[in-house]
Amino acid sequence: MVVLIVLGGVCASxxxxxxxxxxxxxxxxxxxxxxxxxxxxxxxxxPILSFIFLKGRCPVCREKIPVSNFIVEMLTIIVFLAPIFxxxxxxxxxxxxxxxLFLVPLSIFDFETFTIPNHINLIFLFTGLFLTxxxxxxxxxxxxxxxxxxxxxxxxxxxxxxxxxxxxxxLTLITPLNFFLYIVMFTYLIGGLFVVLINxxxxxxxxxxxxxxxxxxxxxxxxxxYEDIHLIYTGGFx
Numbered sequence: 001m002v003v004l005i006v007l008g009g010v011c012a013s014x015x016x017x018x019x020x021x022x023x024x025x026x027x028x029x030x031x032x033x034x035x036x037x038x039x040x041x042x043x044x045x046x047p048i049l050s051f052i053f054l055k056g057r058c059p060v061c062r063e064k065i066p067v068s069n070f071i072v073e074m075l076t077i078i079v080f081l082a083p084i085f086x087x088x089x090x091x092x093x094x095x096x097x098x099x100x101l102f103l104v105p106l107s108i109f110d111f112e113t114f115t116i117p118n119h120i121n122l123i124f125l126f127t128g129l130f131l132t133x134x135x136x137x138x139x140x141x142x143x144x145x146x147x148x149x150x151x152x153x154x155x156x157x158x159x160x161x162x163x164x165x166x167x168x169x170x171l172t173l174i175t176p177l178n179f180f181l182y183i184v185m186f187t188y189l190i191g192g193l194f195v196v197l198i199n200x201x202x203x204x205x206x207x208x209x210x211x212x213x214x215x216x217x218x219x220x221x222x223x224x225x226y227e228d229i230h231l232i233y234t235g236g237f238x
Contacts, residue, residue, distance in 0.1 A: 001081065001084060006047070009046075009047025009048055009073045009076065009077055011101055012072050012104060013047055016068070018120065019106055020109060035058060036063070048070065048073050048077070051065060051070040051073075056070070075107075076104045079220065082224075083096065088223055088224060089224055089226035089228065090179060094131055098132075103219060106120060106216075107215075107216045109212075111212075114210055115163060116163030118166070125174070129173065136177075136179075141177040142173055145177065152165075168180075168184065179222060182226070182229050182233070183219055186217070186218035186221050187214045189218075191209060191214035194209065195209060
């Protein structure tokens with residue numbers, strides 16, 4: 001469990017920084033304070049604890065450390081630990097950790113910026129294809145899914161961002177096809193319900209929401225309830 005906590009925090013921090021990186025210098029330079037550009041000491045890089053001990057501020061310039069870093073690390077650690085307490089219905093831990101490691105930091109980034117960087121989609125794609133050894137690749141089914149996604153984008157232009165379409169395309173290439181379809185279904189069920197509830201309590205209408213947090217929730221639901229969902233969907237309980 002300790003190993004998962006450390007790995008979850010460290011990897012989440014790296015992927016989140018990679019997501020927001022503007023150029024490749026991020027990969028070989030030392031971590032620095034965003035405000036005063038001071039190189040960070042090793043103990044200032046410890047996930048969770050460094051934020052708490054530093055009280056969310058740089059010890060030199062006293063500027064606030066973005067709380068998003070803390071949230072990403074906490075959420076990633078939680079989802080890393082989840083399989084210890086709850087059994088995965090699709091029993092592929094490699095795929096699970098791969099997807100949540102990219103989607104949790106990307107959820108926070110999408111929430112803040114409404115963007116999904118192209119480079120993180122590409123890294124996610126090639127890492128996913130390599131780690132899954134292409135075992136979930138279904139050329140005909142995946143091509144059809146990607147084609148439908150793009151048709152949806154052009155037919156309902158403005159209702160979904162193209163970054164979301166590219167992210168969905170990555171997911172269909174690294175997951176079983178029916179698993180992916182359930183992800184899409186739950187993404188829009190949860191997202192649609194959220195928008196309806198928000199509009200009930202807000203005077204101004206909300207038309208635009210970041211989709212990646214709902215994709216992440218959909219992924220979590222399908223990972224833990226995949227067999228039940230598949231059984232219901234195929235008429236097993238009817």
